[in-house]
Amino acid sequence: MGDQPTGEAPTTDSPASGATADASDSSFDGGLRAPGAESAGAVEPAPGEDLTAAPGEVVASVDDAPRSAGVGGNAASAVAFDDIVIPPRPPLPLPHPATGATHDDGESAGRSVDAESSDADDTDSGTPGLATPLGAETEDAAETGDPVERDDGAVEPAHEVVEPSDRAAEPADGALKTVSTSGSDDARARESTHDPAPADVAVEEPPTAAADRPLDSADTPSDDLDGAVPDGAVPAVEVVVETPLDADASVEGGAAASDEVETRSGDGVSPADGHEEAEEAAPRGAADVEDPTPPDVRSDDVAEPDATGAPTTDPATLDALTADPLTADDAPADADSASASEAAEDDAHDATAVMPVAGADETPTSTDPDAERSQPDAGAATPALTLRHITKTFGELRAVDAIDLTVPAGSFYGLVGPNGAGKTTTLSIIAGLLRADAGEVTINGVDARKQARQAKKLIGVLPDRLRTFDRLTGRQLLSYYGALRGLPSGLVESRMADLARAFDLVDALARPVSDYSAGMTKKVMLAGAMIHSPRLLVLDEPFEAVDPVSSGVILDILRTYVDHGGTVILSSHGMELVERVCSRVAVIVSGQVLAEGTVDEVRGEGTLEQRFRELSGGLGDVEGLEWLHTFSA
Ligand SMILES: Nc1ncnc2c1ncn2[C@@H]1O[C@H](COP(=O)(O)OP(=O)(O)OP(=O)(O)O)[C@@H](O)[C@H]1O
Numbered sequence: 001m002g003d004q005p006t007g008e009a010p011t012t013d014s015p016a017s018g019a020t021a022d023a024s025d026s027s028f029d030g031g032l033r034a035p036g037a038e039s040a041g042a043v044e045p046a047p048g049e050d051l052t053a054a055p056g057e058v059v060a061s062v063d064d065a066p067r068s069a070g071v072g073g074n075a076a077s078a079v080a081f082d083d084i085v086i087p088p089r090p091p092l093p094l095p096h097p098a099t100g101a102t103h104d105d106g107e108s109a110g111r112s113v114d115a116e117s118s119d120a121d122d123t124d125s126g127t128p129g130l131a132t133p134l135g136a137e138t139e140d141a142a143e144t145g146d147p148v149e150r151d152d153g154a155v156e157p158a159h160e161v162v163e164p165s166d167r168a169a170e171p172a173d174g175a176l177k178t179v180s181t182s183g184s185d186d187a188r189a190r191e192s193t194h195d196p197a198p199a200d201v202a203v204e205e206p207p208t209a210a211a212d213r214p215l216d217s218a219d220t221p222s223d224d225l226d227g228a229v230p231d232g233a234v235p236a237v238e239v240v241v242e243t244p245l246d247a248d249a250s251v252e253g254g255a256a257a258s259d260e261v262e263t264r265s266g267d268g269v270s271p272a273d274g275h276e277e278a279e280e281a282a283p284r285g286a287a288d289v290e291d292p293t294p295p296d297v298r299s300d301d302v303a304e305p306d307a308t309g310a311p312t313t314d315p316a317t318l319d320a321l322t323a324d325p326l327t328a329d330d331a332p333a334d335a336d337s338a339s340a341s342e343a344a345e346d347d348a349h350d351a352t353a354v355m356p357v358a359g360a361d362e363t364p365t366s367t368d369p370d371a372e373r374s375q376p377d378a379g380a381a382t383p384a385l386t387l388r389h390i391t392k393t394f395g396e397l398r399a400v401d402a403i404d405l406t407v408p409a410g411s412f413y414g415l416v417g418p419n420g421a422g423k424t425t426t427l428s429i430i431a432g433l434l435r436a437d438a439g440e441v442t443i444n445g446v447d448a449r450k451q452a453r454q455a456k457k458l459i460g461v462l463p464d465r466l467r468t469f470d471r472l473t474g475r476q477l478l479s480y481y482g483a484l485r486g487l488p489s490g491l492v493e494s495r496m497a498d499l500a501r502a503f504d505l506v507d508a509l510a511r512p513v514s515d516y517s518a519g520m521t522k523k524v525m526l527a528g529a530m531i532h533s534p535r536l537l538v539l540d541e542p543f544e545a546v547d548p549v550s551s552g553v554i555l556d557i558l559r560t561y562v563d564h565g566g567t568v569i570l571s572s573h574g575m576e577l578v579e580r581v582c583s584r585v586a587v588i589v590s591g592q593v594l595a596e597g598t599v600d601e602v603r604g605e606g607t608l609e610q611r612f613r614e615l616s617g618g619l620g621d622v623e624g625l626e627w628l629h630t631f632s633a
Contacts, residue, residue, distance in 0.1 A: 383407055386405065418617075460528075463525075
C-alpha cells in the first residue's frame with residue numbers, strides 16, 4: 001500500500017474517517033494525528049488521508065518495528081510512531097532521513113504523508129481542506145529543517161523526538177513529545193506524563209454518577225455500615241443504631257432522637273438538610289401527613305430488644321420476639337384517656353404496655369382461603385383493623401366517603417376497586433400517612449389517632465409509589481428500617497440476610513436502591529416493612545412490577561405470616577390473585593365500599609372480576625376512537 005498512487009490516498013471516503021476514529025483510540029494516535037491535526041488545528045485531514053492508506057500499514061509498522069528494534073510493546077509504539085510521525089517534520093520528499101533505516105516500515109507511512117500533501121495539490125479530490133493543514137504544518141519544519149517553535153514560544157529541536165535512544169528508554173514519552181510539537185496545552189500536559197492517554201483520561205475524568213454511589217460493588221464488607229459510604233449515609237447509620245437505646249432511657253428523648261435520625265438518614269448530609277429531604281420523600285399528600293417520615297421506616301418505637309438476643313427467623317421465636325409487651329391492664333385506661341395528649345398517651349403506653357390482641361393461638365392458622373372463609377368470625381374478638389366512617393376529601397373531591405371496614409386478625413384482606421376509587425387514600429390513612437377528615441382508625445384495638453405511636457408500632461407499610469431513601473444501599477436501608485424499629489443491630493443483620501435471601505436481593509444489597517428496578521425496589525421495601533415483624537402489614541399493590549417467581553415467594557411469605565397470626569391488607573388490581581389468596585375482600589368504588597365480606601360472599605355465583613365489573617360500572621366508553629385506526633403515519 002505504500003506504493004499506492006498518491007492520488008488514491010487523500011479521500012474523504014468513510015474508510016478514512018473510520019480509520020481516524022480507530023486511530024484515535026490507539027496508543028499511537030498521537031503519532032498519527034498530532035503533527036498535522038493538533039498543531040495546525042486541522043479538520044481531521046492528515047489522519048484521514050494518512051489512514052486511508054495507513055490502517056493496515058500502520059499496524060504492520062507497529063508489528064514490525066519492535067522486532068527490528070528488539071524492544072517490547074511500548075517501544076513498538078514509539079518505533080511505529082517514528083515511522084509515521086517523523087515525515088511531517090523533515091522535508092517531505094522521500095526518502096525521509098529518519099525513516100531510511102527502516103525503509104520498509106517507514107515507507108508506507110512516509111509515502112502516505114507525502115502522498116497526502118502532494119495529492120492535495122495534484123488532484124482535485126475535493127479534499128483540499130483535509131490535506132492542507134498537514135502540508136502546511138510539515139512544510140515549516142520540513143523545508144527549513146530548523147527547530148520547531150512551539151506556540152508557547154519554546155523551541156524544540158525537530159529531530160529530538162526521533163532519537164532512537166530516547167524512544168527506547170521512554171517510548172511513551174517519545175510518542176507524547178511528538179504531540180508536544182503542536183504547542184497545545186493539552187499536548188504539553190500529556191507530554192509531562194509517562195502514562196499514555198488512557199491514564200490521563202482516567203485521572204482527568206470528571207466525577208461520574210457511579211462515583212457518587214454509596215456502595216457499588218460486592219466487595220463491600222457485609223458489615224460495612226461504618227464503611228466508606230458517600231453522601232453521608234454512614235453517620236446516619238451510626239446514629240440510627242444508637243437511637244433506640246437512647247429512647248430506652250427517655251421516651252421523649254428517644255422520640256426526639258428518632259426524629260433526628262430519620263432526618264439525617266434521609267439525606268445523609270445533615271439534620272437540617274435532611275429534614276427537608278425527608279419531607280420531599282414523603283408520599284403524596286405530604287401536606288396532610290402527620291409525620292414526614294414514610295410509614296415504612298417511621299417508628300416511634302422505643303427499643304424492643306430481642307428477648308434472647310439471638311437472631312432468628314423461626315416463626316415461633318418471631319412471635320415471641322414480636323409479642324406485644326403491653327399488658328392488658330392498661331388497655332381500658334388507654335381507651336379512657338382520649339382527652340390526654342397523644343404524646344402523653346403514647347408515652348404511657350410505651351412505659352407500661354397495653355393491648356389485648358388476638359395472638360397466634362387465637363387466630364386460625366390455615367392458609368386455605370376456603371377454610372378461613374368458613375370461619376368468618378375468626379379473630380373477631382379484637383380485629384386487626386377497624387375503620388369507622390373514614391372520610392377524606394381533596395378540595396371538592398371526596399376520595400374516601402365514610403368508609404367502614406373491619407379486618408379480622410389473621411386474615412388476608414384484599415382491597416380492590418377501579419383507578420381512583422380511593423384504595424391508596426384509605427391505606428394511607430390506615431398507615432398514618434394521611435390524616436382523615438373524619439372517622440376513626442383502630443389497629444389491634446389501639447386508636448391510631450389518639451395513640452399514634454403505639455399504633456404505628458403494630459404495622460408495617462409498603463406505601464404507594466415506593467418513595468423511600470433510595471440513596472441508601474439496600475443494606476443501609478434495611479438497617480435503617482430495623483434500627484428505627486428498635487431492633488438490635490445483630491437481629492437486624494440476621495433478619496436482613498433472611499429477607500434478602502427470600503426476596504432474591506442478596507447481590508443487590510450493596511447497590512443504591514435508586515439503581516433498583518421497580519420490582520426490586522418493591523421487594524426491598526416490602527422486606528423493610530416486615531423486618532420488625534409487625535402484626536399488620538398494609539401493602540399498596542405489593543405485586544405490581546414484581547416478577548412471577550418473586551410474587552410466588554412473597555405470597556408464600558405472606559401466607560405463612562398470616563398462618564402465624566399476622567394480618568395482611570393489600571390493594572390489588574389482580575382479581576384472580578385476590579380471589580385465590582385473600583380470605584376477605586372489599587370492593588371500593590368512588591370512595592365507598594360497595595361490597596365487603598369473604599371472597600365467596602362478594603363474588604357470589606360468578607367470579608370476583610365479574611362482580612368487580614358490575615360494581616365498578618364496567619368498561620369506559622370506547623366509542624369515538626375510530627381515528628386511532630387510521631394510522632396517519
Ligand atoms: N394528594 C391528593 N391530592 C388531590 N387528590 C388526590 C390526592 N390523593 C388522591 N387524590 C385523588 O383521590 C382519588 C382517589 O385516589 P387513590 O389514589 O386513593 O385511588 P386508588 O383507588 O388508589 O387508584 P389506583 O387504583 O389508580 O391506584 C383520586 O381521584 C385521586 O386523584
